[in-house]
Amino acid sequence: MRGVLSERRLEVLRAIVQDYVGTEEPVGSKALTERHRLGVSPATVRNDMAALEDEGFIAQPHTSAGRIPTDKGYRLFVDRLAGVKPLSSPERRAIQNFLDGAVDLDDVVGRTVRLLAQLTRQVAVVQYPSLTRSTVRHVELLPLATARVMLVLITDTGRVEQRMVDCPAPVSEDSLADLRARLNSRVVGRRFADVPQLVQDLPESFEQEDRGTVSIVLSTLLETLVEETEERLMIGGTANLTRFVHDFPLTIRPVLEALEEHVVLLKLLGEAKDSGMTVRIGHENAHEGLNATSVVAVGYGSGDEAVAKLGVVGPTRMDYPGTMGAVRAVARYVGQILAES
Numbered sequence: 001m002r003g004v005l006s007e008r009r010l011e012v013l014r015a016i017v018q019d020y021v022g023t024e025e026p027v028g029s030k031a032l033t034e035r036h037r038l039g040v041s042p043a044t045v046r047n048d049m050a051a052l053e054d055e056g057f058i059a060q061p062h063t064s065a066g067r068i069p070t071d072k073g074y075r076l077f078v079d080r081l082a083g084v085k086p087l088s089s090p091e092r093r094a095i096q097n098f099l100d101g102a103v104d105l106d107d108v109v110g111r112t113v114r115l116l117a118q119l120t121r122q123v124a125v126v127q128y129p130s131l132t133r134s135t136v137r138h139v140e141l142l143p144l145a146t147a148r149v150m151l152v153l154i155t156d157t158g159r160v161e162q163r164m165v166d167c168p169a170p171v172s173e174d175s176l177a178d179l180r181a182r183l184n185s186r187v188v189g190r191r192f193a194d195v196p197q198l199v200q201d202l203p204e205s206f207e208q209e210d211r212g213t214v215s216i217v218l219s220t221l222l223e224t225l226v227e228e229t230e231e232r233l234m235i236g237g238t239a240n241l242t243r244f245v246h247d248f249p250l251t252i253r254p255v256l257e258a259l260e261e262h263v264v265l266l267k268l269l270g271e272a273k274d275s276g277m278t279v280r281i282g283h284e285n286a287h288e289g290l291n292a293t294s295v296v297a298v299g300y301g302s303g304d305e306a307v308a309k310l311g312v313v314g315p316t317r318m319d320y321p322g323t324m325g326a327v328r329a330v331a332r333y334v335g336q337i338l339a340e341s
Contacts, residue, residue: 005055005076011038012048013057014081017069021319024246026066071282071316074294078279078320085321087329091119099333105129105158109234112310112334117237119326122314125265125297128232129157129307129338136187136195139221141180146170151220157307157338165220168212175210179217192225233262240314247292247315254289259313264290269297269309277324282316292316296323300331301338310334 005013015036019027029045032038038045049067052058057073060066069077087095098115102108109126116124140152147170153161182205186198199221203214238259241252248255258264264287270278280295294316299306311327 005052005057008038008040009048009052010076010081011036012045013052013069013073014077016049016052016058016067017073017077017081020068021317024317026061026064026068028066031066069317071284074281074316074320075284078281082321082324084277084328085319085325087325092329095119095330095333099330099337102337104160108158108334108337110236112330113234113236116310116312116326116330117240119330120312120314120318120323121237121240121243122312122318122323123235123237123240123259124310124312125269126234126310127266127269127308128234129155129159129301134159134307135189135191137189139180139183139187141176141183141217143171143173143176149176149217151217151224153221153224157301161224163220163224165217167216169209171213175213179206179210179214183217183221195225196222231262231266233265235259235265237312244315244317247317255293255313258287258289268295268313269311277328278311279320279324294318294320296320296327298327298331300335307338 012032015032015038016027019025019031019035029042029049032045032049033040033042040048049058052073053060053067056070057076058067059070061068095115099108099111102111105128109128112126113124116122116126134155134157136153137156138152138154140150140154142150142152144150144164147167149165149167149171151163151165153159153163155161182202183199186202187195190198199218202218203211206214238256241255245252268280268285268287268290277296277298280297282294283291285291285293285295290313292315293313295311295313296318297309297311299309301307310331312323314323
């Protein structure tokens with residue numbers, strides 16, 4: 001019956017994927033019956049492999065008697081056959097210890113990239129928490145000179161942005177404290193998108209001589225919010241790809257070129273608000289340079305809502321259960337750190 005695979009054929013496909021990922025060698029029916037308890041004769045396994053090939057789940061490389069999974073075969077493996085492999089207690093402790101030492105958001109993102117690249121031995125990509133989905137934790141105003149103020153914006157995801165503000169007139173510490181208090185009472189805990197509306201009438205509540213300063217501080221704050229909605233990424237472990245040179249049909253260069261384009265990577269990771277795990281395999285990646293790669297990505301954030309994505313890019317011949325387990329575990333810890341920061 002075409003279109004529906006029997007449980008036995010699914011088992012044969014699972015065995016082919018596992019062997020090919022583990023050995024890098026195309027898999028023959030004899031090796032399958034020797035390595036796996038399939039409970040049937042080599043002739044039956046050959047028939048099953050022929051059926052899997054007809055359905056497009058496995059293919060024969062030109063030079064070999066064995067078979068390898070196709071993108072379609074890996075997709076079925078991920079959707080139906082692969083459980084997410086949980087990390088061991090020592091691995092989980094190592095993640096926690098490594099990430100717990102982070103001093104600020106840049107450090108969290110940097111450590112996460114290094115950790116993911118080490119755990120999966122693939123290319124790791126981590127998106128910074130998007131400020132469009134962030135809320136204001138605090139706005140600090142620090143006097144630097146009689147008419148110069150430093151504005152510090154702190155977000156709920158741990159980002160800290162600093163801007164210098166040159167005021168039209170000298171500002172007393174009392175005026176600055178008053179502005180700081182009134183500003184925070186309106187914006188703390190509110191989403192970035194709501195801030196312009198919340199502060200638009202603030203200058204009118206001040207004395208005439210202070211309004212110029214209040215206006216310029218507010219315009220600097222709003223500019224900061226707009227600038228920082230631009231998405232940022234950190235990438236690491238690109239050198240890991242050199243271990244898989246023969247997994248890429250002609251050359252590794254198209255993959256490296258695609259990885260340099262952050263717009264491409266942001267599209268690959270997908271919408272941050274979708275916190276579920278996504279696995280894109282081979283030709284499911286729209287970018288031609290990444291047709292020989294797979295992407296495993298998941299959202300992370302403080303609480304239930306994802307504020308950004310992280311994931312890995314590697315050859316389609318990857319250990320999907322292990323990679324999915326590592327990506328999910330790291331995302332969980334990063335989310336905890338953000339929630340506690």
